[in-house]
Amino acid sequence: MNLTVHGLSKSFGSGVERRTVLDDLCLSVEFPHVLALLGSSGSGKSTLLRVIAGLERPDAGSLLLNGDVAPLCEKETVLRDYRRKLGVVFQAFNLFPHMTAFANVMVPLTEVHGLDEQKATRRTLEVMERLGMAEHGLKFPAQLSGGQRQRIAIARALASKARFLLFDEPTSSLDPEMTAEVLMLIAELKDAGTPMLLVTHEMGFARKIADQVAFLAEGRVVEQGPAGEFFNNPQSLVVQRFLAKVLAY
Amino acid sequence: MNLLSLLIEPAGRKAPVWIRVMWMLLLATLLCFGVMSWAAGFSRGSWESVWKYRDVFWKGWLLTIIISLLSLCLSTLIGIVAALARRSRILPLRSVALLYIDVVRGMPLLVLILFLYYVVANGMGLQDRLVAGILILSLFGGAYLAEMIRAGIESISASQLESARAIGFTPWQTYRIVIVPQALRQILPPLTGQFASLIKDSSLLSIIAIGEFTLAAQQVNSGTYRTLESYLPLALGYLALTLPISLLSKFLEQRLRYES
Numbered sequence: 001m002n003l004t005v006h007g008l009s010k011s012f013g014s015g016v017e018r019r020t021v022l023d024d025l026c027l028s029v030e031f032p033h034v035l036a037l038l039g040s041s042g043s044g045k046s047t048l049l050r051v052i053a054g055l056e057r058p059d060a061g062s063l064l065l066n067g068d069v070a071p072l073c074e075k076e077t078v079l080r081d082y083r084r085k086l087g088v089v090f091q092a093f094n095l096f097p098h099m100t101a102f103a104n105v106m107v108p109l110t111e112v113h114g115l116d117e118q119k120a121t122r123r124t125l126e127v128m129e130r131l132g133m134a135e136h137g138l139k140f141p142a143q144l145s146g147g148q149r150q151r152i153a154i155a156r157a158l159a160s161k162a163r164f165l166l167f168d169e170p171t172s173s174l175d176p177e178m179t180a181e182v183l184m185l186i187a188e189l190k191d192a193g194t195p196m197l198l199v200t201h202e203m204g205f206a207r208k209i210a211d212q213v214a215f216l217a218e219g220r221v222v223e224q225g226p227a228g229e230f231f232n233n234p235q236s237l238v239v240q241r242f243l244a245k246v247l248a249y
Numbered sequence: 250m251n252l253l254s255l256l257i258e259p260a261g262r263k264a265p266v267w268i269r270v271m272w273m274l275l276l277a278t279l280l281c282f283g284v285m286s287w288a289a290g291f292s293r294g295s296w297e298s299v300w301k302y303r304d305v306f307w308k309g310w311l312l313t314i315i316i317s318l319l320s321l322c323l324s325t326l327i328g329i330v331a332a333l334a335r336r337s338r339i340l341p342l343r344s345v346a347l348l349y350i351d352v353v354r355g356m357p358l359l360v361l362i363l364f365l366y367y368v369v370a371n372g373m374g375l376q377d378r379l380v381a382g383i384l385i386l387s388l389f390g391g392a393y394l395a396e397m398i399r400a401g402i403e404s405i406s407a408s409q410l411e412s413a414r415a416i417g418f419t420p421w422q423t424y425r426i427v428i429v430p431q432a433l434r435q436i437l438p439p440l441t442g443q444f445a446s447l448i449k450d451s452s453l454l455s456i457i458a459i460g461e462f463t464l465a466a467q468q469v470n471s472g473t474y475r476t477l478e479s480y481l482p483l484a485l486g487y488l489a490l491t492l493p494i495s496l497l498s499k500f501l502e503q504r505l506r507y508e509s
Binding site for chain 1: 414418422431434
């Protein structure tokens with residue numbers, strides 16, 4: 001997977017309240033499976049993910065996915081078609097509470113991806129089986145644990161055969177045990193072949209799973225490179241300090 | 250079994266259902282006996298004069314139901330349109346909705362009826378009292394429903410809408426699959442309550458001489474000079490309509506509750 005970002009800018013608010021979150025950000029990275037976006041809170045990594053996901057319109061800049069221009073600034077209908085080809089997993093799962101786990105996975109297939117009832121059912125069962133959620137299909141999100149909810153959210157993203165999966169801090173609202181559960185699942189997905197973009201605070205996990213790492217600070221990419229190099233031999237002072245702090249304990 | 254536990258609910262938890270039901274039944278029975286013995290004692294034999302007018306009562310009661318039902322349908326329609334207009338990005342549309350909702354909600358229904366009937370409807374040449382009455386009641390209820398529907402729509406969290414966007418739902422799909430089912434759970438209990446209000450409010454239409462339940466009772470009263478015997482059936486007739494609805498509202502509230 002090749003991801004090329006050029007001159008991406010995004011600010012929120014106006015006047016004195018204006019906050020620049022992405023500041024002329026450039027990034028060009030080639031990775032087989034997983035790209036991890038790291039950085040402190042407020043560094044712009046989640047916003048970058050949301051821009052790439054087509055959920056936030058950038059003020060300026062362009063994005064190429066495997067050489068294809070992403071229509072980030074186009075009108076809503078074009079952007080919608082673009083979003084349909086991606087799978088996003090949010091920090092707070094964002095399942096629909098009034099639908100069963102099964103329906104949460106299946107409804108996008110019939111409504112958005114044009115599968116008939118039978119095909120959609122089959123694919124939903126397949127994915128739920130694969131993620132070990134088959135027996136929980138008829139439960140509502142409120143009846144599931146956090147880890148199970150996140151697995152359903154991942155199933156929803158997988159079932160649509162997204163060509164790129166984006167994880168926005170997928171374990172930040174989980175306890176350590178469930179975090180481990182979900183991380184294990186994401187690690188398994190790595191082998192399935194769909195490229196993944198991972199925004200995370202789990203340094204150990206990023207180190208283990210990511211092929212490439214990009215580190216953001218103040219809306220720019222400060223350092224990028226293969227995960228091993230990034231963690232073992234960070235070049236910039238910002239990253240050295242950051243790693244020293246988060247890996248201290 | 251402590252005798253006190255029949256009287257006082259233990260702190261922090263609910264009293265057993267049977268105790269609570271027992272109190273309600275006891276109260277209802279007492280009330281029934283009280284009213285009946287009072288009614289029977291004070292005006293022996295006077296019920297016959299009112300009984301002759303049972304047809305008037307019956308027709309008035311039915312008309313009240315018809316007015317309420319039609320107004321409910323129409324006001325729901327108006328409420329949905331007004332709520333959507335209120336949230337519209339088209340500014341003139343939003344202003345019109347805002348003006349409608351605030352003006353109607355800021356006016357007593359009685360004033361609204363007098364003004365809309367004698368000034369607007371007459372000015373426009375609308376002569377049919379019943380049609381005018383239903384329209385006025387619907388306009389009135391619509392403004393309240395619009396705010397309920399808006400609150401319901403806005404109770405859907407931003408993360409739900411974002412999820413819908415990420416999946417690639419169109420705005421129509423977002424409304425149909427995500428917003429409406431969840432908003433409906435939120436507003437169904439107050440919605441049924443609003444229906445009960447509509448039934449009660451329809452009594453004010455008697456002021457423009459629509460022969461609904463209240464006007465019927467007034468007519469019986471002026472024909473018989475039997476106040477209690479005219480107005481007791483009126484009170485009970487309204488309760489017979491509104492109590493089941495308020496029970497339904499309570500039931501729905503429990504039934505549709507779910508954790509999000």
